[in-house]
Amino acid sequence: MNQPSLFIDFKNVTVVTGGHVVLDSLSIQIPDGDHIAILGPNGSGKSSFIKTLVREYYPVYSESGTVFQTWGKTRWDVFELRSQIGYVSQDLELSFRQNITGREVILSGFFSSIGLFFHSITKEMEKKADEMCAFLEITHLQDRLFTEMSSGEARRFLIGRALVHDPRILILDEPSNSLDLHALHMLRKTMRKIAGKKVIILVTHSLPDIIPEINRVVLFKGGRIFSDGPKDQILTDTKISSVFEVPVRIRLDDGFYYATGY
Numbered sequence: 001m002n003q004p005s006l007f008i009d010f011k012n013v014t015v016v017t018g019g020h021v022v023l024d025s026l027s028i029q030i031p032d033g034d035h036i037a038i039l040g041p042n043g044s045g046k047s048s049f050i051k052t053l054v055r056e057y058y059p060v061y062s063e064s065g066t067v068f069q070t071w072g073k074t075r076w077d078v079f080e081l082r083s084q085i086g087y088v089s090q091d092l093e094l095s096f097r098q099n100i101t102g103r104e105v106i107l108s109g110f111f112s113s114i115g116l117f118f119h120s121i122t123k124e125m126e127k128k129a130d131e132m133c134a135f136l137e138i139t140h141l142q143d144r145l146f147t148e149m150s151s152g153e154a155r156r157f158l159i160g161r162a163l164v165h166d167p168r169i170l171i172l173d174e175p176s177n178s179l180d181l182h183a184l185h186m187l188r189k190t191m192r193k194i195a196g197k198k199v200i201i202l203v204t205h206s207l208p209d210i211i212p213e214i215n216r217v218v219l220f221k222g223g224r225i226f227s228d229g230p231k232d233q234i235l236t237d238t239k240i241s242s243v244f245e246v247p248v249r250i251r252l253d254d255g256f257y258y259a260t261g262y
């Protein structure tokens, strides 16, 4: 029988940065095409895992044997790898400080640049940016300065930037931070639309971000995987209380999970 092809195949991956073990002999496989959500306490290694995945961090190789493969390859030209991964993080949002419109933020996704400088924009790129604005329902905001947008608006433009070059997967690192109820609603609606077209890897602290399309949940703790499986087996009172070390009750409402009672 054919094995499913893997997006990620990590075994015994240990990452040390700043003298600190941020991933501790971590093993995980993610089949190509699976949406997943990653949860865990502050400092549990979620962002370090994402940074390792996009080759910002590299593992130390252990005597017990380390496997460090992405789409079947260990050695990647990082630019080639990153061209296949759309990535939205808070760090990225803070990087855009100059006067640049929302549309220019999206176009900068073709060059993986923070803004447009001497880049030459083709008609095809303009067309893709238009399509992205229409898909994300942000055409009416595209000429507004990015620094003058609300967090919710800015986040949608960054998602457009991450998707405009048609990557294979989209990584969203804590996309719902600091969003109000309307912006949260729009973000989840956008994520559900994207999930029909792209694989989503979501890092979040907020259970309702785990849209019904995401079936697998991975819990991190202390740079390791604490639990991993279908969300109805992971998002339980016992597991979530245990990983966060606080009593929590989980409620399921219309396909979305909520944590209460803490």
Ligand SMILES: Nc1ncnc2c1ncn2[C@@H]1O[C@H](COP(=O)(O)OP(=O)(O)OP(=O)(O)O)[C@@H](O)[C@H]1O
Residues within 6 Å of the ligand: 017, 018, 019, 020, 021, 022, 040, 041, 042, 043, 044, 045, 046, 047, 048, 049
């Ligand atoms: N560059 C670094 N130098 C030293 N320690 C680091 C570095 N980056 C991360 N760490 C430490 O590694 C641990 C894991 O950090 P990481 O940011 O991956 O956690 P996280 O689960 O994403 O946390 P949060 O939920 O707060 O975003 C933390 O203890 C953090 O202080």
